[in-house]
Amino acid sequence: MLDRHQRQHNPFGNQGDKPGDSRKSFQIDRDRILYSSAFRRLAHITQVVTSQEGHVFHNRLTHSLKVAQVARRLAERLVAEQPDVAEKIGGVDPDVVESAALAHDLGHPPFGHTAEEQLDACAVEAGLADGFEGNAQSFRILTRLAIHRIDYYGLNLTKATLNAVLKYPWLRSPDPTSKKHRKYSIYTLDQPAFDFARSQANDAQSIEASIMDFADDITYSVHDLEDFYLAGLIPLELLATDGDELDRFILEWLRELPNNRVAKVVKADTLRFQRFLNATYNLKGQYRPGSFEQKAQIKRISSQLIQTYVQSVKLSRKYGDRGYLRYNRQREEELKFLQRIVWAYVISNPRMATQRYGQKRIIKTLFDIYLGAIGDRDLSFIPARFVREFLEIEENIANPTEMNQEKTRMAVDIVAGLSEAEAVIQYRRLTGISQDSFFDSWNN
Template identity: 40%
Template structure:
């Protein structure tokens, strides 16, 4: 970093952050002082092609399956709003949290967690696949913004910005549970991962990443229930039936709270039902639609207030950022959030009607992987064809295939699969089946 660049950073240094937090992995010329480095980070994520593609990627229900339901993009925007509010209350830079929240799902492939599971199985012999590790790869390598000598730097965010997006701060097999499928970086991204984590407490998320993680849980627990109610798959009145209620709470326990008793989960659900805004019956008319929206708003307020109050009680009134302080989630709130997530799992994700959909999605991803591997650069977009040509060995080329598939939206994955496997389609080329652009941004 040049002296002039250091002087520029010092002039724009947000309170609570060091010059090292503002450093970027790849060198850049000095910028004007009209924006802070963190505002610039947020703008780079907001204008990225990876963020735009989330508009056609599955959140819970398939993208495009209903005009109301959320996609990964609308979910990310809502997470950013929740996270920004919590971060501002607790004193960390809201643009760092905002950028991390906008980034948190960038690495998710088509078809949501089902797509993630299939790609992890396909990539098992060369490092696996994990949506959060893929997010780091996009931010620091794949999303076009800055090219260096010998490697691209992705969006080249600040150290604080990259670290805030790392939800699982460990490499594959090195976390608290070595058998867990969750990790934050692939082996070939270890250099930028280690750079982002300089000065970090091993295995501990920075404060901004903790806020992002909580905002994600809060937003999707509430909004997935809202989507399920409006979509007709969840009728909250059915929870009044003891057998129905017990079955739903068993899914909550199985998916999210294996160490918690059914009685404790039932008590958490009862607390939510006792809220004045709880809507037991949704009819689809204007009055019930407004009441449902009020319920979601009140629940988000309930959870965010609980986090802010508990964190302030633990740390006092000073600003919290980076590795100063821990975000506190009260136990009662943790259970209530888990119950809402479990209701969506019980009535949407684990329903018998979804199984044929999951099987078709797996067929699409496995078929695409096989065809892209067997045809080399024929069906790769120009960016990934360039990475294929530069790859050092077969494992690196397989990683390129996984990167390409992960970049697809649900619609593109389906369309390309249909084109490649339609017996009437011959000599299909990349020009015949245009893929999502990865042009330069901001």
């Protein structure tokens, strides 16, 4: 029988942890993730818009904390209501679910999806067929990059927690038209850790991964919308009451959709979407923008929506679109609708295009510089925390192709692990835009 408590670097479950430690294995996993520097870095990583824009938006840290809270409560409810089904489909432990939720965004690079696309292009051009993907980077951080003990790399987590982090439990497909080419949770170089975490050979999510995945969708659908409504960037009242505005929004959405089931739903359910908005967000003229009353009302609405979506799923013995979760299709479509509103009014806003251009330039420049330093063996230029691994790669890997892949992946790791402030500072220093002080460089 599979031992879900077995650790990556210790085959004897909980043994090897601190003597007298009363915590259970999965509680230790949660705490290790929470106290890792990789988790702390998320406070300086954009969710959608940076905090420097003059409004208190969610960042990746606050988002992850909220996903963890929603995921844990959902897991607790499902275990309490359907204990037999939970056991039958592999077990649902709230600590494992919460750990996976805390860890799910660790791999996000500075500047979010903009940098993710740029790093992927850089890595592929440099010879890494599996490029860069934030989910795969999260798994790599947990199993290799995070620092916990001197005698191994990674956080030494249990099988169950590592498996729960795998939203897309497969390697990258070489077919560019495949979903598995765009989304995947494992790099080829990390295959041994993947094999350790997985007991099954198929592509199915564990139930704990499915719960984490659904909690992520709930959280960013509701809280991103809340952020940008309060910042005055999304006209929810107008969408809820003005048929012309909603029709325009729907028409633009349909232009980007292939003629599939989603397009048919959008066409058929425009009226239902308007009723949903009108019942949920019809605040026009009721509250002054920025007032106590407006903020209190939007908090009530967000809380109510989260509870609705948490209550909308049950465990299923049959694997489907949401893994082992049986969901309410109407609620699922509402989540997609809320996500699309944020995309239409914020993420795809042309005013963000120049910002994205600059961010891509920073990422590409830093990648090229670090890759060059690694190729030149310039140890004074490679960040100190990577020098030990660099020397081990040169000492232990004889195959030139494999060594080049490891070194290229290290350049990706260095750039992906920067905070946004660090990326900007390093770019300015290394391109001569800002000379800074000798002591600034010395301290870093």
